[in-house]
Amino acid sequence: MRKTIYSMILIAAGATFFSSCSDYLDSDRYFKDRTTLESVFTNKTYSEEWLAYAYSFLKNECADVCSKHYTPHNYADDMYYGDRDNSYDTWNQPYQSYKAFRLGEYSENDHYNNTWGSAYKGIRQASVFIENIDMNKEMSPEEILDYKGQARFVRAYYYWILLRKYGPIPILPDKGLDYNDSYEEIATPRSSYEECANYISDEMVHAARELQYTKRDELNIGRPTIGAALATRAKALLYAASPLMNGNQDDFAKQLVDDQKRQLLSPDYSEEKWARAAAACKDVMDLNVYSLYVSSFRQSGTVTYPATITPPADGNFSEKDWPNGWKNIDPFESYRALFDGDVIASSNPELIFTRAQNIGGESVMAMVAHQLPRIASGWNTHGLTQKQCDAYYMNDGTDCPGKDKEIGRGDGSSRAAGYVTREDVEEGKYKPLAEGVSLQYANREPRFYASVAYNGSVWHMTNETEESNREKQVFYYRGDGNGYTNTMFWLRSGIGVMKYVHPRDTYLSGNLGNIVNKTDPAIRYADILLMYAEALNELDGSYSIPSWDGSTTHTISRNLTEIKKGTNPVRIRAGVPDYTADVYASKDLLRKALKRERQIELMGESQRYYDLRRWKDAPVEESLPIYGCNVLMTKDQRDLFHTPVAEWALPTTFADKMWFWPIKHSELKRNKRLTQTPGWTSYD
Numbered sequence: 001m002r003k004t005i006y007s008m009i010l011i012a013a014g015a016t017f018f019s020s021c022s023d024y025l026d027s028d029r030y031f032k033d034r035t036t037l038e039s040v041f042t043n044k045t046y047s048e049e050w051l052a053y054a055y056s057f058l059k060n061e062c063a064d065v066c067s068k069h070y071t072p073h074n075y076a077d078d079m080y081y082g083d084r085d086n087s088y089d090t091w092n093q094p095y096q097s098y099k100a101f102r103l104g105e106y107s108e109n110d111h112y113n114n115t116w117g118s119a120y121k122g123i124r125q126a127s128v129f130i131e132n133i134d135m136n137k138e139m140s141p142e143e144i145l146d147y148k149g150q151a152r153f154v155r156a157y158y159y160w161i162l163l164r165k166y167g168p169i170p171i172l173p174d175k176g177l178d179y180n181d182s183y184e185e186i187a188t189p190r191s192s193y194e195e196c197a198n199y200i201s202d203e204m205v206h207a208a209r210e211l212q213y214t215k216r217d218e219l220n221i222g223r224p225t226i227g228a229a230l231a232t233r234a235k236a237l238l239y240a241a242s243p244l245m246n247g248n249q250d251d252f253a254k255q256l257v258d259d260q261k262r263q264l265l266s267p268d269y270s271e272e273k274w275a276r277a278a279a280a281c282k283d284v285m286d287l288n289v290y291s292l293y294v295s296s297f298r299q300s301g302t303v304t305y306p307a308t309i310t311p312p313a314d315g316n317f318s319e320k321d322w323p324n325g326w327k328n329i330d331p332f333e334s335y336r337a338l339f340d341g342d343v344i345a346s347s348n349p350e351l352i353f354t355r356a357q358n359i360g361g362e363s364v365m366a367m368v369a370h371q372l373p374r375i376a377s378g379w380n381t382h383g384l385t386q387k388q389c390d391a392y393y394m395n396d397g398t399d400c401p402g403k404d405k406e407i408g409r410g411d412g413s414s415r416a417a418g419y420v421t422r423e424d425v426e427e428g429k430y431k432p433l434a435e436g437v438s439l440q441y442a443n444r445e446p447r448f449y450a451s452v453a454y455n456g457s458v459w460h461m462t463n464e465t466e467e468s469n470r471e472k473q474v475f476y477y478r479g480d481g482n483g484y485t486n487t488m489f490w491l492r493s494g495i496g497v498m499k500y501v502h503p504r505d506t507y508l509s510g511n512l513g514n515i516v517n518k519t520d521p522a523i524r525y526a527d528i529l530l531m532y533a534e535a536l537n538e539l540d541g542s543y544s545i546p547s548w549d550g551s552t553t554h555t556i557s558r559n560l561t562e563i564k565k566g567t568n569p570v571r572i573r574a575g576v577p578d579y580t581a582d583v584y585a586s587k588d589l590l591r592k593a594l595k596r597e598r599q600i601e602l603m604g605e606s607q608r609y610y611d612l613r614r615w616k617d618a619p620v621e622e623s624l625p626i627y628g629c630n631v632l633m634t635k636d637q638r639d640l641f642h643t644p645v646a647e648w649a650l651p652t653t654f655a656d657k658m659w660f661w662p663i664k665h666s667e668l669k670r671n672k673r674l675t676q677t678p679g680w681t682s683y684d
Contacts, residue, residue: 493628
């Protein structure tokens with residue numbers, strides 16, 4: 001009996017709105033058969049299996065933070081992957097190179113484009129659960145309400161994933177479709193972006209009222225909470241307020257229409273959308289559930305867990321204890337431990353939503369395997385661009401000398417010359433740099449050292465069986481073992497990624513089990529704080545916005561005290577000084593600073609790709625040449641190695657069709673009212 005019912009669940013859940021009519025009629029009999037439905041939803045175990053299947057589509061194609069096997073959106077102008085210089089076929093699926101991804105050479109029917117089908121399967125599965133779970137008598141009313149809230153969250157989150165990637169999408173009837181209707185009658189057009197965002201907002205408020213938990217234990221950490229629902233709502237509303245979707249009168253926006261020629265990106269600007277987004281962020285903040293994770297001040301330590309390197313005195317944050325300053329915290333370890341697996345998800349006050357370790361084959365651990373150097377059996381292929389390297393501040397909050405010089409944005413300064421000497425190391429200068437490291441990487445902010453595997457970084461790899469392979473300084477000079485080779489295993493920019501890497505991580509014997517378990521930071525509190533500051537900065541007027549539960553009314557305006565509630569915690573935890581009064585006084589300067597803050601703080605978290613689009617910055621930022629070290633140079637030519645050059649292996653461009661992803665031809669054929677994203681073809 002159990003096997004039969006479970007098979008029925010899989011068959012029923014596999015049908016989506018965009019399946020063919022015959023498929024629908026075949027599968028729909030299960031939904032119309034009340035006896036069969038009751039046999040599932042009156043049984044607690046079967047009901048839980050149904051909900052679990054709704055969750056199951058959140059991995060792989062619908063993951064947020066992961067490597068590039070299913071979704072490459074973790075790689076924009078900050079991170080890149082270099083192990084796919086040429087397209088190749090694995091498991092009979094075509095996987096595109098970084099070049100093809102960045103040049104828009106992927107196709108409508110590409111393997112990377114399976115998000116649409118997976119998400120709509122999850123939506124259908126969740127909808128059936130919501131409509132039928134009330135008949136279960138083996139659960140308490142509180143359990144049913146929480147389970148219904150989980151299903152509602154999952155359904156709305158799938159819509160959020162679709163909206164972020166494809167832009168305006170069809171919103172299906174919550175109670176399903178009548179499959180006695182003709183094919184033409186059940187065809188559904190795209191809703192406008194604003195309609196989609198409002199639907200997600202309303203559904204997440206509904207879910208927040210149903211969900212029974214503000215926190216989950218480690219066994220249930222992948223299940224949503226009230227905060228997860230409200231945070232997703234805030235993200236959807238912020239995107240809807242952003243320039244791509246708010247007041248867009250560009251040619252692309254005029255061409256993105258439904259089957260009735262209705263424009264789907266709002267041509268009319270509304271400042272109130274920013275106020276709604278800010279109020280939604282404030283709703284999350286006012287839960288008083290979340291805070292930024294910090295690690296205590298450490299006076300002494302080991303190589304892998306060094307003593308705190310105190311940032312320079314700024315006369316403000318340096319004089320105060322957390323949360324008003326960094327005097328008693330370790331900014332480096334506070335940031336590093338967030339991502340490397342040192343802090344379990346249930347003990348991380350910053351983590352709002354995560355899939356835990358349920359991401360699928362391209363998990364964060366798999367990404368780390370591609371970041372690790374060859375001496376740790378890593379792939380040594382995922383790296384950072386010079387632009388990202390330059391984005392990090394000096395430890396006093398100033399720009400690094402020579403920042404963005406090669407892309408025409410420099411201030412006239414030149415990059416630092418010279419290298420760390422043995423005497424420097426013995427005198428404790430330039431920590432944590434080791435001997436032979438370029439002084440371009442000296443005196444940088446703590447997040448730099450937690451994120452960037454610069455030439456000459458020390459990789460700890462304390463799980464290596466051979467002691468000689470532990471605490472290894474790794475250089476990327478040609479002929480140095482981890483530098484340029486005739487294989488795929490080399491860093492195209494000569495700059496690696498240290499973020500997510502734990503001191504114990506190694507890919508020894510090609511076993512992911514030698515990499516510390518890590519949870520994906522799908523939504524974390526630092527993002528909400530920066531979103532709050534960003535939304536407030538865009539305001540000229542004042543708005544009264546009711547809170548999500550109607551318990552209060554937020555007064556929303558460009559209030560500097562409120563903006564600093566968003567910026568200060570992030571800057572303090574990072575160990576960098578506050579912005580100057582001139583920056584806070586200027587909407588343009590603060591907008592520029594906040595964009596940079598997101599580029600640094602959220603690097604490698606699948607944010608940058610979408611941020612560049614919603615800000616309408618992608619045509620410039622993604623078309624600039626990617627610079628990095630001159631990886632063809634040997635150790636004897638180290639000055640030339642550290643002179644940035646345009647990386648021939650990392651070409652870039654941007655075309656209008658790349659604002660959103662295309663819809664597969666098969667989906668367009670099944671839904672006659674569905675319109676293609678401009679710039680892409682509608683049929684084979």
